[in-house]
Amino acid sequence: MRRKRVGLVAAIMVAATACSGQGSGRQGEIAAPPSDPAKVSGEITVLTNRTDRIADGTLKKYAAEFGKVYPGVKVKFEGLTDYEGETKIRMSTENYGDVLLIPNSLSVAQYPTFFAPLGKAGELSAKFDYTDHATVDGQVYGLADIGVANGFVYNKAVWRKAGVTDWPATPEEFVADLETIKAKTGAIPYYTNYKDGWPLTNWTNAIGSPECDPGAYDALAKTDKPWSKGSDLYAIDKLLYTIVDKKLAEPDPTTTNWEDSKAQIGTGKIASMWLGSWAISQMRAAAQAAGKNPDDIGFMPFPQQKNGKFCSVLRPDYQYAVNVHSDKKTAARAWIDWYITKSGQAAAEGSLSSVKGAPLPDTLKAFSDNDVTMIPQRQENLAEVNAIDKASEIGITAQDYRQKLVDVARGAADGDMDSYFGTLDGKWSEARQTLGG
Amino acid sequence: MTAVQKTRAAAQADGRPSAPPPEAGAPPPGAGPGRRRGAAVTPWLFLAAPLALLVMFTYLPVADMIGYSFTDWDGISPTRSSVGADNYAELVTRPARFEVFLVSGFYLAASVVQIAVALYFATVLSFDTRFRSLFKGLLFFPYLINGVAVGFVFLYFFQPDGTLDTLLRLAGVEGNHLWLGDPDLANTSLAGVSVWRFTGLNMVLFLGAIQSIPPHLYEAAQLDGANRWQQFRHIIAPGIKPVISLSFVLAVSGSLAVFEIPYIMTGGANGTETFVIQTVKLAFQFDKVGLASASAVVLLVLILLITWVQRRLIPEERVELS
Numbered sequence: 001m002r003r004k005r006v007g008l009v010a011a012i013m014v015a016a017t018a019c020s021g022q023g024s025g026r027q028g029e030i031a032a033p034p035s036d037p038a039k040v041s042g043e044i045t046v047l048t049n050r051t052d053r054i055a056d057g058t059l060k061k062y063a064a065e066f067g068k069v070y071p072g073v074k075v076k077f078e079g080l081t082d083y084e085g086e087t088k089i090r091m092s093t094e095n096y097g098d099v100l101l102i103p104n105s106l107s108v109a110q111y112p113t114f115f116a117p118l119g120k121a122g123e124l125s126a127k128f129d130y131t132d133h134a135t136v137d138g139q140v141y142g143l144a145d146i147g148v149a150n151g152f153v154y155n156k157a158v159w160r161k162a163g164v165t166d167w168p169a170t171p172e173e174f175v176a177d178l179e180t181i182k183a184k185t186g187a188i189p190y191y192t193n194y195k196d197g198w199p200l201t202n203w204t205n206a207i208g209s210p211e212c213d214p215g216a217y218d219a220l221a222k223t224d225k226p227w228s229k230g231s232d233l234y235a236i237d238k239l240l241y242t243i244v245d246k247k248l249a250e251p252d253p254t255t256t257n258w259e260d261s262k263a264q265i266g267t268g269k270i271a272s273m274w275l276g277s278w279a280i281s282q283m284r285a286a287a288q289a290a291g292k293n294p295d296d297i298g299f300m301p302f303p304q305q306k307n308g309k310f311c312s313v314l315r316p317d318y319q320y321a322v323n324v325h326s327d328k329k330t331a332a333r334a335w336i337d338w339y340i341t342k343s344g345q346a347a348a349e350g351s352l353s354s355v356k357g358a359p360l361p362d363t364l365k366a367f368s369d370n371d372v373t374m375i376p377q378r379q380e381n382l383a384e385v386n387a388i389d390k391a392s393e394i395g396i397t398a399q400d401y402r403q404k405l406v407d408v409a410r411g412a413a414d415g416d417m418d419s420y421f422g423t424l425d426g427k428w429s430e431a432r433q434t435l436g437g
Numbered sequence: 438m439t440a441v442q443k444t445r446a447a448a449q450a451d452g453r454p455s456a457p458p459p460e461a462g463a464p465p466p467g468a469g470p471g472r473r474r475g476a477a478v479t480p481w482l483f484l485a486a487p488l489a490l491l492v493m494f495t496y497l498p499v500a501d502m503i504g505y506s507f508t509d510w511d512g513i514s515p516t517r518s519s520v521g522a523d524n525y526a527e528l529v530t531r532p533a534r535f536e537v538f539l540v541s542g543f544y545l546a547a548s549v550v551q552i553a554v555a556l557y558f559a560t561v562l563s564f565d566t567r568f569r570s571l572f573k574g575l576l577f578f579p580y581l582i583n584g585v586a587v588g589f590v591f592l593y594f595f596q597p598d599g600t601l602d603t604l605l606r607l608a609g610v611e612g613n614h615l616w617l618g619d620p621d622l623a624n625t626s627l628a629g630v631s632v633w634r635f636t637g638l639n640m641v642l643f644l645g646a647i648q649s650i651p652p653h654l655y656e657a658a659q660l661d662g663a664n665r666w667q668q669f670r671h672i673i674a675p676g677i678k679p680v681i682s683l684s685f686v687l688a689v690s691g692s693l694a695v696f697e698i699p700y701i702m703t704g705g706a707n708g709t710e711t712f713v714i715q716t717v718k719l720a721f722q723f724d725k726v727g728l729a730s731a732s733a734v735v736l737l738v739l740i741l742l743i744t745w746v747q748r749r750l751i752p753e754e755r756v757e758l759s
Contacts (some may be wrong), residue, residue: 086723091513107724110514195592195705254617255596256708390723398722403706412620412707 030139031116031322031329033337034070042073042328044098044335049083049318062343068341073331074364082318091360094325098332101318102134102142104397107390108383110139115321117142118336128314128340129354133379139174142319145340146278146351149312149364149374150205150302152280154272155265159297162271167300167310167370174303178248181271190243190269191261194253194406197399202275203236203314204396207377209302210235212311214375220396221384224429227421233396234421235304237405240274241417244409253406262286266297278317280363281350299363301372312367313377316354392431394424470528506730507590512720516580517727524731533731537712540624541692547628548688552681554632555639560669562640563647573644577637582632588701591630595702620708627699627709634698635691639684646677682751689747690740712736 014373033251034040046059053059054077063075080086080095087103090096091114102115117139118124118353124140125131134142162181169176173355178189186210193199208216209232216232226233236297250256250270264270266287273279277299281304322332339345350363360368367374379385394401401424407413415423506524506750510517528534558576562569579587594600602614616626650672658668674681696713699705705714710730720729 028671088513105721105724106513110511117618145541194706197706252597252615252622254615254703255592255599390725393719393723395722399704400706400718400722403704407620407707410618412618428621 005033020043028358029116030367031118031326031333033430034330035155035332037070037334038072040070040334042331042425043074043076044079044326044328044331045076045078046335047078047080047083047087047097047100049080049101051079051081051317053282058218058345062339062345062422064339065343068372069338070331072333073115073334077333094323096323097329098323098326099320099335100323102321104318107386108134108136109387111136111321112139112324113142114324116324117141117328127356129314129356130319131324132322133316134321134381135380135384141334142321143340144316144319144354145348146239146317147277147314147354147376148205148276148317149299149314149352149367150202150209150274150276151367152300152302152311153271153275153283154186154298154300155266155268155270155296156298157293158185158268158271159298161185168303168307169310171235171242171303172231174239175242175246175248178243178271179246182248185268185271187269187271188264189248189271190250191256191265191273192244192249192253192406193256193258193261193273194403195256196258197403199258199275200402200406201397203402205239205276205377206236206274206302206313207232208313208375210304212309212373214313214378216313217377217379218381221381221388224432225425226396226428227424236302237402238417239303240402241405241409244406245417247410249406249410253410263290266290266292266294268292268296276315277364278351299366306373310370310372312372312374314352314374315377317351344349360383387435388428388431391435392427394427448626467675473680502730505727507732508727510726510730511724512726513724520727523640523736524728527728528735534715535712537710537715539691540709540711541695543624543628544631544692544695545689547632548635548692551636552634552639552684552688554680555636555684556643558636559640559643559647560665560673563644563673564665573641576640579634580637581635584697585701587630588632589696591698592702595626617703617707621707623703626627627702630698630702631695642684643677644682645676646680682747686744686747693740693743694736 025107037214048059050052050059059077063077066075067073083101084103084105087096087100088105091103091106092260096114102111106114111134119140121131121135121138123141124143128143129147130144131140133144134140159177162177162184164177164180168177181187181189207220208214211232213219213232220233223231225231227237228234235240244253261270261273262283265273265283267290280297280299284298287297289295301312305311320336322329322336326332339355341355345351346355346358348359350361352361352364389396404413405417405420408415408417475759504516507521508517509517509523511522516584558572562573562576568570582590597615597618599611601616605612614622617623654672655668658672663671694713696710696717699709699711700714700717703709705718713736716729716732716736719725719732
């Protein structure tokens with residue numbers, strides 16, 4: 001009975017705010033932010049991958065604060081350990097929470113099927129970064145709470161011990177530095193995390209950094225040979241190949257362990273890893289747990305300069321969306337807006353807020369001190385790039401092709417770098433042709 | 438004929454004429470037509486639960502999968518369109534997709550080893566060995582462990598300077614092997630894990646079959662001076678032949694459909710990709726559920742075909758133990 005009444009109230013409310021007919025959850029209905037917080041009510045379910053923040057009560061605290069502004073809304077969290085897998089399966093039903101993070105494996109073209117539009121691209125992009133990553137036909141379907149910069153997480157103490165204090169400015173310099181580290185310190189100069197695989201996918205996020213081009217990712221849709229000399233993917237994958245080829249990575253990549261690697265970089269057994277800026281605070285915590293100085297963990301950009309300056313692309317983390325079948329869209333939207341702009345969680349975690357004009361967190365202080373150009377990676381052609389990528393079965397955002405690259409580099413698979421890049425180019429252009437690009 | 442069979446036959450022989458035909462006598466009190474109908478339904482009621490589960494979780498999904506294999510479904514969108522046999526055509530025109538079956542060769546070879554080892558232990562344990570039950574338990578135990586856990590345990594086992602290297606060093610064997618990192622060793626290592634895991638199951642199957650061999654046969658053989666090997670060769674092996682051939686059928690289909698252990702331990706990297714891993718990646722990484730379903734159907738058909746050929750080559754024969 002109670003449930004029914006709540007549903008009725010919500011339905012009336014939705015009807016009132018969205019000026020549309022009976023019942024709940026139709027496609028195309030905009031999840032608009034509420035004009036009057038007091039009038040919003042209902043219980044919303046938020047799906048999250050951060051089970052740790054449910055366990056330590058952080059999210060509950062945010063929900064309580066949210067409740068002060070929106071007394072009628074009750075927020076419930078549902079933590080999913082295997083977020084990607086479970087959410088994707090649940091999305092074939094209508095029951096996947098009111099607010100959720102958009103799974104990475106979903107292609108942008110599918111967003112309107114599953115999520116309610118949040119507003120026009122023109123308006124939202126003025127307020128938030130990265131809206132173009134979730135824009136379909138001029139409507140935005142997801143808002144990221146934080147952005148991620150990419151770079152090498154490195155142990156400063158180890159690098160200092162090897163006598164390297166300046167950031168290397170070219171890939172060759174970087175490799176030479178790793179060789180010095182190997183010779184002088186005995187640390188593993190670079191750790192691929194090949195076994196867990198997903199850390200390898202971070203390399204793709206560097207697209208745009210080598211040439212300092214925000215449109216580099218979009219350009220993938222227009223090229224037949226993404227791995228040809230001079231392109232970003234060539235520079236990125238060549239660096240990884242050279243590191244492994246010169247035996248500067250861990251001796252057995254197939255038995256690596258992500259959790260262990262955090263402690264190992266903290267204690268200086270590993271000198272560097274290519275990751276997102278989100279990893280900095282985790283590595284610092286690991287260093288502290290191991291009794292070392294957390295300030296030894298540093299972050300450096302991709303070793304290539306354009307006009308004498310380093311460049312780092314920014315990409316959104318998970319984007320928050322509203323379930324298209326939800327009958328509490330306004331309350332859901334209220335939570336998203338409040339969480340991103342008012343909760344202060346980005347600053348608390350040392351992350352880069354997606355709200356335009358927000359200050360850089362101190363984890364990225366070295367970037368601003370050294371005048372690193374930060375460019376947001378544009379993804380206007382994301383749907384096209386995705387389609388080519390899936391059709392070609394390369395998977396630039398998956399780990400497999402880079403695991404193969406590491407295999408080729410360490411002599412565990414046939415071929416060399418050029419032949420492998422040639423194969424990848426071949427698959428890419430074939431897929432483009434099939435799709436009529 | 439065994440003693441038991443003889444007695445049963447005799448009992449049937451003299452039992453039947455003496456029992457009155459059910460229609461002849463007056464119906465026992467309370468056994469109306471309703472009751473009889475109830476009796477006819479009873480076995481079906483018992484069958485209902487397992488049949489419902491079987492249909493719901495095996496046949497319906499398979500039917501669905503066959504349906505998907507004729508569409509271009511991406512696994513998530515609510516709509517899908519029929520593409521006819523395009524998926525099958527694409528599979529057949531890309532022979533590279535079937536190269537992964539070479540990896541199955543490692544597992545097939547391993548399953549021969551596995552059956553041999555299981556047969557050995559089953560035979561030894563069927564005789565009066567000390568601590569029989571303990572050894573049976575120890576050998577069967579790996580099969581009870583969850584496959585994911587097995588994968589993780591062996592990941593540590595195979596690490597450089599991990600358990601295996603340490604053990605080898607204790608035994609005086611030096612040498613720096615990358616058990617999973619060396620592409621020439623990786624599949625052998627993984628197949629070894631699968632042997633470790635499934636030997637116990639095979640052994641229990643064989644043991645059960647061996648125990649159904651009447652003990653007086655051994656006695657007679659012993660009186661005739663047959664040694665253990667001769668007993669195995671002439672009594673046990675022929676006695677459990679159907680179970681052995683069943684094990685081979687399972688081994689072949691099992692090695693074509695290897696998934697769990699390589700998926701967890703290497704994710705199919707480093708040349709350890711099997712057909713099922715490839716299929717899973719097609720479905721969930723590249724959103725080609727239609728194509729992946731077609732692959733799965735092809736695998737199903739392949740396994741059925743191979744099993745059929747096997748059965749034709751080694752016809753099932755009734756074993757007469759006497």
